[in-house]
Amino acid sequence: MKRVLVLHTGGTISMTQGDSGGVGLSDKHPLGDKFLPLPKNIELVTEEIFNLPSPHITPKEMLILKERIEQAESQDFVGVVITHGTDTLEETAYFLELTLKNHLAMVLTGAMRSSNEIGSDGLYNFRQAIITASHESARDKGVLVVMNDEIHEARFVTKTHTTSVDTFRAPTFGPIGILSKNKPIFLKDVIEEEAYSIRTVDGTIPIVKAYAGMDGTLFHLLSETEIDGVIIEALGAGNLPPEVLPSLEKLLEKGVPVALVSRCSNGIAEDIYSYVGGGVELKRMGVMFVRGITGPKARLRLLVGLNAKLNKESLKHYMTEI
Numbered sequence: 001m002k003r004v005l006v007l008h009t010g011g012t013i014s015m016t017q018g019d020s021g022g023v024g025l026s027d028k029h030p031l032g033d034k035f036l037p038l039p040k041n042i043e044l045v046t047e048e049i050f051n052l053p054s055p056h057i058t059p060k061e062m063l064i065l066k067e068r069i070e071q072a073e074s075q076d077f078v079g080v081v082i083t084h085g086t087d088t089l090e091e092t093a094y095f096l097e098l099t100l101k102n103h104l105a106m107v108l109t110g111a112m113r114s115s116n117e118i119g120s121d122g123l124y125n126f127r128q129a130i131i132t133a134s135h136e137s138a139r140d141k142g143v144l145v146v147m148n149d150e151i152h153e154a155r156f157v158t159k160t161h162t163t164s165v166d167t168f169r170a171p172t173f174g175p176i177g178i179l180s181k182n183k184p185i186f187l188k189d190v191i192e193e194e195a196y197s198i199r200t201v202d203g204t205i206p207i208v209k210a211y212a213g214m215d216g217t218l219f220h221l222l223s224e225t226e227i228d229g230v231i232i233e234a235l236g237a238g239n240l241p242p243e244v245l246p247s248l249e250k251l252l253e254k255g256v257p258v259a260l261v262s263r264c265s266n267g268i269a270e271d272i273y274s275y276v277g278g279g280v281e282l283k284r285m286g287v288m289f290v291r292g293i294t295g296p297k298a299r300l301r302l303l304v305g306l307n308a309k310l311n312k313e314s315l316k317h318y319m320t321e322i
């Protein structure tokens with residue numbers, strides 16, 4: 001028998017639509033009552049570890065999940081399926097990717113339509129996630145996201161549409177695999193990550209999004225506040241309006257780690273431009289350029305690096321060499 005651990009955390013996949021049209025959490029997990037056609041050699045062990053909409057998930061819940069999955073490897077499971085709300089699914093997936101060292105197949109899935117809506121995608125995604133997690137080829141691939149018959153690696157996947165079932169994409173790099181009716185088919189290798197098995201998730205790390213006409217107000221406020229790091233979603237390839245530079249400099253002088261991603265949904269941040277506020281200057285000032293991931297993921301990466309107690313040089317390496 002292939003034993004798969006199922007961890008339900010909530011989200012639309014755990015919700016039902018009420019008579020007034022509003023979608024909310026159910027006391028009893030709606031997937032539990034549904035007929036789930038699976039190969040006979042798969043045994044599910046199900047735990048409802050949380051029942052939360054995913055905007056209520058924080059790094060604390062992510063850490064609890066990580067600790068539960070750590071135990072699973074010695075409990076004779078071949079894989080783990082985590083059902084999760086889609087709003088922050090990519091963040092939990094990336095946190096687990098950054099913190100878990102194991103060989104299990106680990107798959108997150110969710111739904112865009114609640115359990116009793118017409119064309120509900122929850123049961124189907126759940127089945128496809130289980131098929132993936134029980135398959136030999138999904139082992140040693142880190143944390144995967146299975147939605148709408150695509151397989152994505154945690155690092156690059158992001159929710160791109162508010163309601164469509166075809167919402168999870170990896171804009172620059174594409175999916176790493178697809179699902180046929182009965183098995184996962186991997187098309188690419190995953191990029192291996194060094195995992196830090198942290199035990200705490202302490203730290204305040206705001207994300208600041210750049211915009212045309214931005215001035216120094218936000219960085220000035222941040223330099224007067226107790227924070228542990230800042231992520232900037234910069235313009236284009238990694239540039240900022242010149243007005244922000246003095247207050248950003250103040251923040252950097254205080255020793256606050258500042259990392260930058262692009263606010264574009266495609267491509268990577270780089271130090272290309274040499275004008276005032278361009279990437280060349282920002283890098284020279286000490287801003288760390290993080291390549292190819294979103295602001296919320298860079299934030300989790302910095303949180304993990306800080307809680308792993310990396311020194312300044314190692315933290316810079318961790319944030320920039322990805």
Ligand SMILES: NC(=O)C[C@H](N)C(=O)O
Nearest residue numbers: 011012053054085086087
């Ligand atoms: N489709 C979903 O799961 C969205 C929901 N708001 C959640 O993340 O909990």
